[in-house]
Amino acid sequence: MFEKFFQLKAHGTTKKTELLAGITTFLTMAYILAVNPSILSAAGMDQGALFTATAVASIVGTLAMALLARLPFAQAPGMGMNAFFAFTVVLGMGYSWQFALTAILIEGVLFFIMNVFNVREAIVNAIPNTLKHAISAGIGLFIAFIGMQNAGLVVKNDATMLQMGDITQGTALLAMIGLIITAVLLVRKVKGALLLGIIATAVVGIPMGITKFTGIVDVPPSPAPLFFKFDFSQIFTFDMLIVTFTFLFVDVFDTVGTLIGVCSKANMLDEKGQIPNVKKAFYADAIGTTSGAIFGTSAVTTYVESASGVSEGGRTGMTALVTAGCFALALFFAPLFLSIPGAATAPILILVGLMMLSPIKDIDLENYAESVPAFICIIAMPLMYSIAEGIALGLITYVFLNVISGKYKKVSIAMYVLAILFILNYIFIQ
Numbered sequence: 001m002f003e004k005f006f007q008l009k010a011h012g013t014t015k016k017t018e019l020l021a022g023i024t025t026f027l028t029m030a031y032i033l034a035v036n037p038s039i040l041s042a043a044g045m046d047q048g049a050l051f052t053a054t055a056v057a058s059i060v061g062t063l064a065m066a067l068l069a070r071l072p073f074a075q076a077p078g079m080g081m082n083a084f085f086a087f088t089v090v091l092g093m094g095y096s097w098q099f100a101l102t103a104i105l106i107e108g109v110l111f112f113i114m115n116v117f118n119v120r121e122a123i124v125n126a127i128p129n130t131l132k133h134a135i136s137a138g139i140g141l142f143i144a145f146i147g148m149q150n151a152g153l154v155v156k157n158d159a160t161m162l163q164m165g166d167i168t169q170g171t172a173l174l175a176m177i178g179l180i181i182t183a184v185l186l187v188r189k190v191k192g193a194l195l196l197g198i199i200a201t202a203v204v205g206i207p208m209g210i211t212k213f214t215g216i217v218d219v220p221p222s223p224a225p226l227f228f229k230f231d232f233s234q235i236f237t238f239d240m241l242i243v244t245f246t247f248l249f250v251d252v253f254d255t256v257g258t259l260i261g262v263c264s265k266a267n268m269l270d271e272k273g274q275i276p277n278v279k280k281a282f283y284a285d286a287i288g289t290t291s292g293a294i295f296g297t298s299a300v301t302t303y304v305e306s307a308s309g310v311s312e313g314g315r316t317g318m319t320a321l322v323t324a325g326c327f328a329l330a331l332f333f334a335p336l337f338l339s340i341p342g343a344a345t346a347p348i349l350i351l352v353g354l355m356m357l358s359p360i361k362d363i364d365l366e367n368y369a370e371s372v373p374a375f376i377c378i379i380a381m382p383l384m385y386s387i388a389e390g391i392a393l394g395l396i397t398y399v400f401l402n403v404i405s406g407k408y409k410k411v412s413i414a415m416y417v418l419a420i421l422f423i424l425n426y427i428f429i430q
Contacts, residue, residue: 006070006316013315018072021314022322024195025074026330027340028348029305031150032058032076033330034338036297039082043090043097045296048221053295055331056223061288061300062324068287069280070317072309073262074324075288078254078301079146081247085298089243098231103244104299105230108290110248111282120282124256125274126414131394132260132269133359134374138381138390139261143304144353145382151175151346171343174205178347186351194308194348201344210343215335226296249425251299253388255285258302261387262310264359304387308352369405373398392422 002008002015037050054077061075089100114120127135148154152172157163165172181204182197190196205211234240262268263275270276281302288300309319330337360378365371377394381387399419402411 002318006318008316008318011315013313015318017313018316018318019322020192020195021072021309021312021319023326024192024198024312024348025072025303025306025309025314025319026323026326027195027198028308028345028352029074029076029303030326030330030337030340031342031345032079032303033334035079036077036082040086040097040298043086043100045097046221046225049223049225049227049296051334052220052223052331053226053292053297055220055327056295057288057292057297057300058327059324060291061284062320062327064284064287065281065302066317066320066324068284069277071268071277071281072314072316072319073259073281073302073306074309074320075285075300075302076327077292077297078251078299078303081250081254081301082298084246084250093239093243095239095243096231098229099234099240100243100298101226101293101296102230102232102235103240103247104289105293106235106240106244107247107251107299108286108293110244111251111286111289114252115279115282115286118279120252120256121279122414123252123418124260124278126412126418127256127260127391127395128370128398128415130363130370130374131377131391131398132264133362134377134394135257135387135391136261136264136359137357138378138394139257139304139307139387140353140356141378142353142381142385142387142390143307143356144350145385147175147346147349147353150342150349152343153346170208171210171341171346174201174208174210174341174343175346177201177204178344179350182347182351192312194312194351198340198344198348201347202340205341205344210341211339213336213339217333218335220331220334223295228294229296230293247299250386250388251285251289251301253391255282255302257387257391258304258306261304261356262302262307268315305349305352307356308348311352311355369398369401369407372401392425395419396422 036054037047040050041047058076065073085100089095090097152165154162155165167176178201181200185193202211259275292300363374373394376397377390380393381390396419399411
């Protein structure tokens with residue numbers, strides 16, 4: 001059944017490989033089950049209900065990706081989107097979390113409309129191959145940076161903004177141990193090296209007092225406090241328009257960037273540099289975002305951590321199906337899954353970051369009209385902590401350099417439109 005539906009042989013993979021890839025993807029992004037409720041609860045939302053909403057939204061979005069697009073990508077409430085939801089819209093602008101959830105619902109509906117008219121697909125196909133390769137590399141650096149932050153390998157410094165953490169103790173030390181263990185497994189070409197690295201690091205963390213088991217099975221918290229809690233009283237206000245557009249803007253380009261980056265890394269782009277089943281992937285994203293709003297969480301997006309599963313050989317929707325199954329299990333085994341510390345998954349993010357740098361080889365570094373925008377795109381993502389900003393700046397630079405150098409004909413109309421929209425966004429919204 002799996003072979004027929006997902007065409008495993010045609011994609012050069014097996015059920016065992018897809019199973020391992022799906023579990024690996026889940027373990028590298030399971031932190032969202034703890035982090036998302038923590039962030040959104042700052043907006044006054046029930047933390048228990050948030051855990052259930054996070055899991056359910058991840059299940060629905062990832063399941064849609066598996067069965068509709070048949071791609072090996074997982075979805076969950078997006079990091080950055082949840083922070084904007086809680087700290088900007090609610091705490092900063094003074095709106096209720098019900099107002100913010102309504103904006104997320106509207107965004108999900110708009111996604112469907114954009115897909116019907118192929119707007120999102122046109123955006124992806126308009127991005128030149130050079131920037132697609134750069135996006136992959138930029139995401140690699142970005143998730144490696146996230147991994148180093150989660151482990152305490154990189155910490156805040158008031159003078160220099162960042163500095164190295166104390167690697168002689170605590171989570172930073174455990175992450176370094178895990179990095180060495182996992183790297184050795186990769187060097188020795190051990191199958192399932194990333195997953196085994198997570199498990200081994202978590203075990204090492206037990207005597208260090210970092211991995212702490214708080215239980216195994218528990219009943220999922222009720223979603224009732226957040227389920228379908230919308231506020232439609234301000235649906236036609238200018239503020240609702242601005243908040244919805246911002247959610248839409250960031251989510252579109254985070255998802256586009258992730259899909260391009262991971263597909264580029266997995267050599268899944270076709271001969272024209274396009275993503276297979278991209279329209280269906282966007283429908284899956286819209287389904288996940290809409291269901292997330294209904295259950296009470298911020299917008300759902302495709303996760304860069306999907307690259308960890310792809311690196312383990314995941315090539316079809318079966319990988320996503322397994323990941324969705326893991327999220328379903330997590331509803332009932334939350335204490336056990338959440339016992340895996342961030343320091344145990346951080347080494348995986350760092351090494352996957354390395355793996356995602358490979359498309360740089362396909363960038364013509366001697367052609368500065370191509371390489372300069374690519375470099376800006378790559379370096380902006382980790383330093384500005386945003387996939388969307390990296391894409392925006394890289395795209396704007398690409399258009400300007402090619403127009404100024406007389407190569408304006410190679411720039412598509414869609415690219416010109418995107419560049420103008422990005423510039424207007426910086427002038428009037430950010």
